[in-house]
Amino acid sequence: MSVTAVESRPLLEVKGLRMHFPISEGILRRRQVGEVKAVDGVDFSLKRGETLGLVGESGCGKTTTGRCILQLEHPTAGEILYDGIDINTLPRHERLALRRRIQVIFQDPYSSLNPRMKVGDIIGEPIQVHGLVPDATKRVARVRELLSICGLDPNFADRYPHEMSGGQRQRVGIARALALEPEFIVCDEAVSALDVSIQAQVINLLEDLRERFGLTYLFIAHDLSVVRHLCQRVAVMYLGRIVELASCDELFDNPLHPYTRALLAAVPIPDPTIEAGRAFQPVRGEVPSPINPPGGCVFHPRCPIAVDGCRRTRPELRELRPGHWVACSEVN
Amino acid sequence: MSALLDVRNLHTEFRTGAGVVRAVDGVSYTVDPGETVAIVGESGSGKSVGAMSILRLIPDPPGRITEGQILFGGRDLLGLSPEEMRAVRGGEIGMVFQEPMTSLNPVLTIGRQLTETLEQHRGADRATAERRAIELLGLVGIADPERRLKQYPHQLSGGMRQRVMIAVALTCEPRLIIADEPTTALDVTIQAQILELMTGLTRRLNVALIIITHNLGVVARYAQRVNVMYAGRLVESGPAAEVYHDPRHPYTMALLRSVPRLDRPRQARLDPVEGQPPDLTRLDGGCAFRPRCRFAVAACAVSQPALEPAGVKGHLSACFRRDEIGAALAASLAVA
Numbered sequence: 001m002s003v004t005a006v007e008s009r010p011l012l013e014v015k016g017l018r019m020h021f022p023i024s025e026g027i028l029r030r031r032q033v034g035e036v037k038a039v040d041g042v043d044f045s046l047k048r049g050e051t052l053g054l055v056g057e058s059g060c061g062k063t064t065t066g067r068c069i070l071q072l073e074h075p076t077a078g079e080i081l082y083d084g085i086d087i088n089t090l091p092r093h094e095r096l097a098l099r100r101r102i103q104v105i106f107q108d109p110y111s112s113l114n115p116r117m118k119v120g121d122i123i124g125e126p127i128q129v130h131g132l133v134p135d136a137t138k139r140v141a142r143v144r145e146l147l148s149i150c151g152l153d154p155n156f157a158d159r160y161p162h163e164m165s166g167g168q169r170q171r172v173g174i175a176r177a178l179a180l181e182p183e184f185i186v187c188d189e190a191v192s193a194l195d196v197s198i199q200a201q202v203i204n205l206l207e208d209l210r211e212r213f214g215l216t217y218l219f220i221a222h223d224l225s226v227v228r229h230l231c232q233r234v235a236v237m238y239l240g241r242i243v244e245l246a247s248c249d250e251l252f253d254n255p256l257h258p259y260t261r262a263l264l265a266a267v268p269i270p271d272p273t274i275e276a277g278r279a280f281q282p283v284r285g286e287v288p289s290p291i292n293p294p295g296g297c298v299f300h301p302r303c304p305i306a307v308d309g310c311r312r313t314r315p316e317l318r319e320l321r322p323g324h325w326v327a328c329s330e331v332n
Numbered sequence: 333m334s335a336l337l338d339v340r341n342l343h344t345e346f347r348t349g350a351g352v353v354r355a356v357d358g359v360s361y362t363v364d365p366g367e368t369v370a371i372v373g374e375s376g377s378g379k380s381v382g383a384m385s386i387l388r389l390i391p392d393p394p395g396r397i398t399e400g401q402i403l404f405g406g407r408d409l410l411g412l413s414p415e416e417m418r419a420v421r422g423g424e425i426g427m428v429f430q431e432p433m434t435s436l437n438p439v440l441t442i443g444r445q446l447t448e449t450l451e452q453h454r455g456a457d458r459a460t461a462e463r464r465a466i467e468l469l470g471l472v473g474i475a476d477p478e479r480r481l482k483q484y485p486h487q488l489s490g491g492m493r494q495r496v497m498i499a500v501a502l503t504c505e506p507r508l509i510i511a512d513e514p515t516t517a518l519d520v521t522i523q524a525q526i527l528e529l530m531t532g533l534t535r536r537l538n539v540a541l542i543i544i545t546h547n548l549g550v551v552a553r554y555a556q557r558v559n560v561m562y563a564g565r566l567v568e569s570g571p572a573a574e575v576y577h578d579p580r581h582p583y584t585m586a587l588l589r590s591v592p593r594l595d596r597p598r599q600a601r602l603d604p605v606e607g608q609p610p611d612l613t614r615l616d617g618g619c620a621f622r623p624r625c626r627f628a629v630a631a632c633a634v635s636q637p638a639l640e641p642a643g644v645k646g647h648l649s650a651c652f653r654r655d656e657i658g659a660a661l662a663a664s665l666a667v668a
Contacts, residue, residue, distance in 0.1 A: 057519035165608050166375070195374035196546055200590040200604030207601070222520060229592035229602065252594065266524040268549030269595045270588060272572040275553040282524040286489050 009084060010045035011184060011216050012069065017042040017078035019064050023291065037290050038064040039075075040240035043317070048183070051210065051217040053231035053248070055224060055263070057287055061240040062220045066186045069218065070104055071095065082184075100130050103182040107189035109169035113161040120157030123147070123176050130180055146175040149212075151205060167198035174205065184216045191226060203230060224267050228252050233323075236260045239290055239298040242317060246324040256320060256331045258303050259283075297328070305330050335362035335403075336507060336540050337386070342400035344378075344385045347393065351613040355381040355395075357564035360639070365507065366538040368531060370545060370555035370572070372587075376609055378564040379544045383510050386542075387425060388417050405507070423453045426501030426539075428494070428530075430513035435497060436485040442469075442496055443481030449503045468499040473529060491522035498530060508540045515550070527554055548591060552576060557646075560584050563610045563620035566639055570647035580642040580649035580658050582625045619651075627653050 019039040024030045039061040046052050054062045067073045069080055071087060080087050087098060106112035113122055123143045133139045144154035150171040161169055170190070177185055187206065191199045203226065209215060221227050227234055228248055235245040236259065244257040255261045262283035269275060285302040288294055294301055300310040307330060317325040320332065344356040356378045363369050373379040384390050385397055388409065402409040409420065421427070429435040437445060446468060447461035456464070462481070469477035472495040485493055494514065501509050511530065515523035531554050534541045545551060551558055551572065558575045560568040560583065568581040579585045586605040592598075607624035618633040619625070625632070631652050641647065642654040651657065 057521065167608065195609065196548070196587055197374060197590055197605035197609070200592075200602040201606070203592075203602055204604060224520075225592040225594050228594060229598060249598075262521055264594065266520045267594055268524075268547070268553040269593060270548035270552045270576065270591060271593075271595070272552045272555075272576050274595060275549075280524075280528070280553075282528050283521050284525075286491055286522060287519070 010081075011048040011050075011083060012046040012218075013079075013081040014042060014044050014065070014069070015079040015081070017065065017068060017080065018076045019061070019068055019073055020076045034291050037240050037293060039068065040290075040293075042078075042237075042240070042242055044235055044242065044245060046184075046216060046218065048216055049210075049214055050233065051219055051231045053227035053234040054218060054220045054237060055222060055227050055234060056237035057222060059239075059287055059290060060237040061290075062237050063188055065237075066104070066188050066218060066220050070102060070186055071099065100180045101182050102184045102186070103177040103180060104186045104188060105170075105173050105177050105190040108193050109166050109173055110161075110193075112173055113169055115161055117160075118157065119147070119159050119161065119164075119172050122161075122172060123157075123179050126176065126179050132180065142179075143175075146179055147172075149178065149209075150175040151201075165198075167194055167201060170194060170198075170202055171205065174202075174209070178209065178213070181213075182215070184218070186218045186220065188220045189222070190219075192221065192223060199226070206230065224252075224263060236263070239287065239293050241298060241327065242325075243299065243327045244325065245317065246321075250321070250324050254324075256324070256326045257299075257328050258305055258331075259299050262302075262304075334406075336365045336367075336405060337363040337542075338401075338403040339382075339386065340401040340403065342382065342385055342402065343398045344381050344390055344395060345398055346395045348613070353612045354564050354615070355612065356385060358400075359561075359564075359566050361559050361566065361569060363508065363540050363542060366535070366540055367557065368534065368541045368543065368555050369557045369559065370543050370551040371559045371561060372545060372548065372551055373561035374546055374609060376563075376612065377561040379561050380512050382561070383512055383542060383544055386510065387421055387427065389421075419453065422449055422500075423504045424507055426504070426506035426509040428497045428501050428509060428511040428514045430516050433485065433490070433493060436493060436500075438485055440484075441481065442483055442485065442488070445496070445500060446481075446503060449500060453504045464503070465499075468502060469496070471502070471533070472496070472499045473525075474499075490518055491526060494518060494522075494526050495529065498526075498533070502533065502537070502539075505537070506539060508542065509534060510542045510544070512544045513546070514543065516545070516547075523550075548587065560587075563612060563615065565620070565636070565650065566648075567621065567650045568648065569639065570643070574644055574647045578643055578647075578658055578661070580647065580654040581621075581651045582627045582653075582657065583621050585657070585661070586624075586626075627651075627657060629653070 017039055020035040020037050022032045023034045025033045056062050068075045120143050123146055124139050127133050127139055133142050143157050147154045147156055152171050191202050219231055231248050233247050234251045235242045238259050244260045255264055283302055296312045297310040297315050300306040315327045315329045317327045320326050340360050342356050342359045346353045346355055359382055371379045386402055443465055446465035450456040450461040466477045474480050474495055515526050555572050558572050559566055562583050568584045589603045590605055605624055610620050619636055622628045622632045637650045637652045639648045639650040642649040
C-alpha cells in the first residue's frame, strides 16, 4: 500500500451510529417501557492527525458517542471503523490490542484517579497490563519520563492524587492516557473542570503532545471558544444527532444551522464594550427529552425560523458548501 | 448616595489540620442600591466564603469571622442576634446558589418552598402566600405556574429549578441578592436565559446583585463593577470597562490574556498564567501572586501591597507596580 493511500483513508469512521438505552419498569416482572435515544444516527470521520470537536449541551449524546468509540458501550446499531476495521465485530483479544491504540482523558481529575493509588502506579498499571515494559525498574523510569513529558516533577510518582491540585491531577490523567503510546485520544471535557488560569496550560500541553506524538483527538466539549482554539473541524450535536459539521473557521465565521447560531450568540465575550453593543435574544425553551424527541426536526420547537414542514420531516445532513454539512431544510 | 452594603476589612478563617487558612483576608468593598457587582476569582480565592460571610453562613467550627464589619443599610450584620440574622436571610437579602438540585428541598413541593418563606418572613396566610407564589413563578418565566406549584424539584429541569431559586430569592422583595455561580451547572443556552432573567428582574425591581463567578464573559455582559480576588484578597476593583480595558493588576491581565476568545482571530498558542494556585496554609508576608507574576520585584516578597487607587476614579489595584503596568500595557497596545 502506498503512503498516500494510508493517509487518505480516515483513521476513524462512524457510520449510522445509534445508542438507545432501554427504560424498564416493574419490580417482579421487568418490562421495557421506552428507550432513551442518546445517539440517533451519527456519521462522521476523522483523518490521522486531525482534531475533531464534538460540541453540544448536556444530553445531546456527545459523551455517549465517545464511549461507543472507546468500546465502553455496545451500540444499538451502526458501525465504528477504526483503521478500516469494524471494532464491534473483532474477537476479544484483538479488541484488547485495539484498546491500547485508543485512549481517553476524562473531565473530572478528582474522580477519575484512584485515590488509594500512588501517581506512579496509576500511570504504570496500564503499561504493566499491556506488557509494554515488563521490567519493573524500566517501568519506573518510563513513568518518570511520562510525568516530565506532561510538565510534572518526576518525583510526583510517589504522591497520592489528593496531594495535588486540579491542574496537576489532570496532567496525571493525560500521562496515563499517553502511557500506552496511543494514536487516538478521546478528550471528554478534558479541560472543563479546570480553573481559567490552569485551563490554558492544559490546552497548550494537549497541543504540544499532538504535535510531538502525531496524535488524533476527538475533543468533546461544551465550551465553544476552547473548541475553536483546538480543533480543525467541528460537529455540533443536538438531541442525539449532528446538526452541523464543518471546518472550524467555516463553522465559526459562517454558522448556518439556527442551533449553532443560538449557541454562538449565547457565549458572552469577555469585553464589556462589545457586550454592551450586542443585541442579545436568548433562544427560547429547553432541550426536549431524548425519550420522546419531537417529530420532524428535533430543534423545531425552539427554532426561530421553523416552518410547518419542520414538524413533519427530519432534515438530513446536506453538503451546502464544500465540507460544510447542515441538517436544516430552511438554510441554503 | 450611600452604599447599600459596605464590607469593611472582613477576615474569615478556617482552622484545619494543616494550619489556619485565611480564606478571606482583609476584604473591603461596597455595593450601591440597584448595582450589579461581580466577584471574580478561581477556586479557593475566597469569593464564595466572602459571600457566605455576609450571610453569616460560615460553619463554626471550623470557620470563624475574626475581624471586620458588614454594614447593610447602616446596620452591622456581624452584631445581630441569630434570630435577627434569620430575618435578614431570605428577607432583605436573597440567595441563589450554584446547584439548584441541592439547594431546593427535595421532599417539599415548589409551592411549599415559596409559601414557607412568605409565612415565615411576612406572616402571610396560606391563601395569600399561594397567590403570591403563583405571581412569582410567572415573574420568573415559568409557564403554567398553578401546576408547577404542586410539583417537586426532581420533576423540573435544571434551568427550571434555577428559576424557582430566583423566585424564592425574590419572595420578600429583597434589596440585595447574592448569586453564587448561579449558572455554572447549566448549559450555555439556559445560562443565557437565566442571566438575562436575573439581571432584567434586578434592574426592574431595583435590587442590587452580587454575582460570584469565574466566567469572565458573564462578568463583561452583566456587571457594572468587578472585584477580582486572589488568595483571599481583593487584588483589583473597578468599573467593568476599566478593569477589562485597562487592568492594573498582573493577575487580572494574565487572566484576560489566557482565555481563547470567539471575537478574535485564532491564536497560535494560548498565553497561560504559569504555575499553580497558591496553598493558603503556606502564604508568607509577601504578595501571594508573586511566584506566578511576570512583573514581580524584590519589594513584592517583603510586604503585601494595599488596594490603592490606579487610573480613573474608583479603580483600585493591589500591586506595587500598578501605574507602570498601566503605562506598559498602553505602550504595547500602541505598538501592536
